[in-house]
Amino acid sequence: MTGPTAPRGLKVFNGQTAPDVKPVDxxxxxxxxxxxxxxxxxxxxxxxxxxxxxxxxxxxxxxxxxxxxxxxxxxxxxxxxxxxxxxxxxxxxxxxxxxxxxxxxxxxxxxxxxxxxxxxxxxxxxxxxxxxxxxxxxxxxxxxxxxxxxxxxxxxxxxxxxxxxxxxxxxxxxxxxxxxxxxxxxxxxxxxxxxxxxxxxxxxxxxxxxxxxxxxxxxxxxxxxxxxxxxxxxxxxxxxxxxxxxxxxxxxxxxxxxxxxxxxxxxxxxxxxxxxSFKDRPDRGTETQQSILDALQDGPLQRGKLGRGGTFDRALLTLEQAGQVVRLGRGLYGLPDAETIPPPHQPLGNGGVVEVVTRSVNGEELGAW
Structure with a gap:
């Protein structure tokens, strides 16, 4: 069912001779x-x-x-x-x-x-x-x-x-x-x-x-x-x-x-x-800061448990400078109101051990914890 064919031309059809359309299988x-x-x-x-x-x-x-x-x-x-x-x-x-x-x-x-x-x-x-x-x-x-x-x-x-x-x-x-x-x-x-x-x-x-x-x-x-x-x-x-x-x-x-x-x-x-989209996503630094804050909600953690890399280092420093995270000593970090630190030599939630450290605020030592 085809239309006219020109000599040495294409085999074509028109609206009257077009074949039935087969559905996609x-x-x-x-x-x-x-x-x-x-x-x-x-x-x-x-x-x-x-x-x-x-x-x-x-x-x-x-x-x-x-x-x-x-x-x-x-x-x-x-x-x-x-x-x-x-x-x-x-x-x-x-x-x-x-x-x-x-x-x-x-x-x-x-x-x-x-x-x-x-x-x-x-x-x-x-x-x-x-x-x-x-x-x-x-x-x-x-x-x-x-x-x-x-x-x-x-x-x-x-x-x-x-x-x-x-x-x-x-x-x-x-x-x-x-x-x-x-x-x-x-x-x-x-x-x-x-x-x-x-x-x-x-x-x-x-x-x-x-x-x-x-x-x-x-x-x-x-x-x-x-x-x-x-x-x-x-x-x-x-x-x-x-x-x-x-x-x-x-x-x-x-x-x-x-x-x-x-x-x-x-x-x-x-x-x-x-x-x-990329524009809708927060920058990596903001994401990393939030992940640090989320991780510290359950209590203080050692630095190695929080993350690593250049982005992490910058995010942690930013949080420290803003007072949102405090260093409790010897690589241990927590939130400013972290008063739930276990006594010396008691296990943390992550299985670690807390040693006696000295906490200070604005350069003034507050004694041993």
Whole structure:
């Protein structure tokens, strides 16, 4: 059902001959779609591969991912591990499946790594194969194994070109990964974020050329945040060609069996709310001063228990000069009204021992405490 074709021209259609629009086939709603590219990026230490392993387990077992709607039937997932090898990561994937109640690795999870000997072909060094040349083999694998999702971890390890060059990145994505999209698979690229937004100071962006964002239909940022009960992970849409999901928080729990990783579980906590911008945050000195005052609410503490570093030194000096903190002697600090100091040689709340010290105010000694 097409319109007229000019000699040697483009095959076009108009309003009368246009085909019916096919709905987007979401494998994970507003995040991962069949035939489309998704970019998942984050800072070092945010555990991108751990979160990807949990996502793999959800897709293969047909279980929900966080609170987003996920197809209930199990999918076939191909994991392209360009960063690691099976020796390093098999324990992680096993733990992710165990976290969803599945013992062992299902057959519908398939794995490839140029760094794993079993993935070589007749002893040839497949690791020398570049992402740019991977397209035909990847397309054939997707078709032969009926792969639904291809995960690439990470992009820069297999590129022969420069990751900062828009032309090189666009070429690698088109030649290396687009054939899998054309074959009907959703393609998820795991990548690194720039360090400029580390610690919550700004909005993270993918490292290198922004052609990666241009290629992806959906781009999602992972950020580590401090929650009420420890570290949590913020998931937020960086870019989307459709209605994006609202930013949300998850918590990852690891369970060990001796020295071996046994179980990985991911818990959806709730919506993340607006990100605190750099201008909204108090300066580090003010934050450090407040943390010192909070720590001393329960009684005097040794300097080493309060903190260290240049910012801490300046914050403590500022509090001393303002009279908000007093030095009780030999590195022991407390609040001005700290009259609850234990008698000599009695244990503090932190297990320390108080020695006899001399307290003074405005240079006048008040005697031993």
């Amino acid at each position: 979401w494998l994970v709603e507003k995040f991962l779609a069949r035939g489309a590219g998704t970019l998942l990026f984050g800072q070092p230490g945010v555990s991108k591969t751990v979160h990807a392993a949990h996502l793999v387990a959800c897709l293969v077992t047909g279980q929900p991912f966080a609170h987003l709607k996920t197809v209930r039937r199990g999918l076939r997932v191909l994991y392209l591990d360009f960063d690691g090898s099976w020796e390093w990561n098999h324990e992680l994937f096993t733990a992710a499946f165990r976290g969803l109640g599945v013992e062992g690795l299902p057959e519908s999870f398939v794995y490839y790594s140029p760094n794993t000997e079993e993935c070589t072909v007749q002893g040839q060094e497949v690791g020398l194969q570049t992402l740019e040349s991977l397209g035909p083999d990847l397309e054939a694998t997707v078709k032969a194994l009926r792969v639904d999702v291809v995960m690439c971890d990470s992009l820069g390890q297999m590129m022969v070109g420069d990751t900062n060059s828009g032309q090189d990145v666009a070429l690698a994505l088109r030649l290396g990964l687009n054939p899998a999209r054309k074959a009907g698979a959703a393609v998820l690229v795991i990548d690194h974020a720039t360090k400029s937004a580390a610690g919550g100071f700004g909005v993270p962006t993918p490292m290198g050329s922004q052609q990666k964002r241009a290629w992806a239909r959906v781009s999602v940022a992972l950020e580590r945040e401090e929650g009420e009960e420890g570290h949590v992970t913020r998931w937020s849409v960086d870019k989307s060609n459709t209605a994006p999901f609202e930013a949300f928080l998850t918590r990852t729990t690891f369970t060990n069996d001796g020295e071996a990783l046994h179980t990985v579980e991911l818990e959806f906590i709730g919506e993340a709310g607006p990100r605190t």
